[in-house]
Amino acid sequence: MNNSELYNYTLRLADNALILGQRLSELCSKGPFLEEDLAQTNIALDYIGRAQSLYNYAAQLSGKPLSEDELAYRRAENNYYNVLLVEQPDEDFAHTIARQFFYSVADCLFYAELTKSKNETLASIAKKVIKESKYHLNHSSDWVKRLGGGTELSHEKMQNAVNALWMYTDELFEIDDIEHKLIKEGVAVNSSNHKSLWLAEVTEVFKEAGLSVPENNFMMTGGRSGNHSEHFGHLLSELQYLQRAYPDATW
Amino acid sequence: MVNTKLNSNHVFNLISEIPDPEIPVLTIKDLGILRDVKWMDNSYQIDITPTYTACPAIPFISDEIKRILNDYGIQNYKLSVVYEPAWSTDxxxxxxxxxxxxYGIAPPMHTSCAKKLDASKQVQCPRCNSHKTTLLSQFGSTACKALYTCKSCKEVFDYFKCH
Structure with missing residues (x-):
């Protein structure tokens, strides 16, 4: 395959979208109230749509007769390259919001930049995606402020979730040889440049929410190279069940 | 039925009246989902664009287009889903x-009115035209709508989000 870097790059973007979409879909009918249930599943749908267009492109790049479903549903755990943050479970609503907020701030920075990619397909997907990402960021930062500045209990839960997920945030800005090569070609985004912007934006919202930025600097890594947390296998067992039990099933 | 070559405008018109499955008062032409029909390399190139990346209406709309073309005996066409330029409510x-x-859905304002996306504060109630409305949820019954309440007539209504 001539395009192996581009294929891997696209796959990482698709995996982030699919796995976060799956996590949010798990909340369907379990939201804290009806409007919020709809909001979470709407956001989930945005990510699944994004994953579909990216897998579709990855399948074309693979040079094999692969379908987008094969990429989404029939790979083994260590062949998924999403960041660890998106696979973290919904311990409580504050965790869902913290995960979404951390991800959305980075996601908006990333896709705004990807719209300028020299790769036309990725740029056109990015132009579509960025509009949706802004809604996700609005929604999650509103909730961070409401919970952080709410009751004593909501504040405590929000701060706990922030502390628990903080160690997964550094991976959002990692780049490796795949990105280095594609950045040179004007295709990939240099997300390592976004870390300080991200931190500034998060700090700003935290200030308004009365939350503190964790001082813990221990950071987890591994998802982007296929080393996942123990939650991931459980997530996949549900995600992949239908395609494993009934390969090529269609509606 | 018809086997002589139709010009591409005619083909555009044949399929332009397909209603959107979620907002049936609007056609795919009204919404800007049907983008273009061109005659290229001995076939009709039909471009459609989704409102949102996960727009569940696209498979339905594609099937409708195929059904109509089939009714007119048109076999030589290529249907593509294009992303650029990105769909906009404008x-x-x-x-x-x-x-x-x-139909009871508040229409989207021009995107230039909503630089900050949640700033759609002047949404007008589609029933009583009051501007005293509040946002209930940014995400409504479908991806393209938000939910509002009117303080004057007390009704809940959908707002077609500016996108």
């Missing part, structure tokens, strides 16, 4: 916005 015509309002 593509909705004034007539389309009026139709939305009459």
């Amino acid at each position: 593509l909705l015509t004034t007539e389309a916005k009026l139709k939305l309002k009459q």
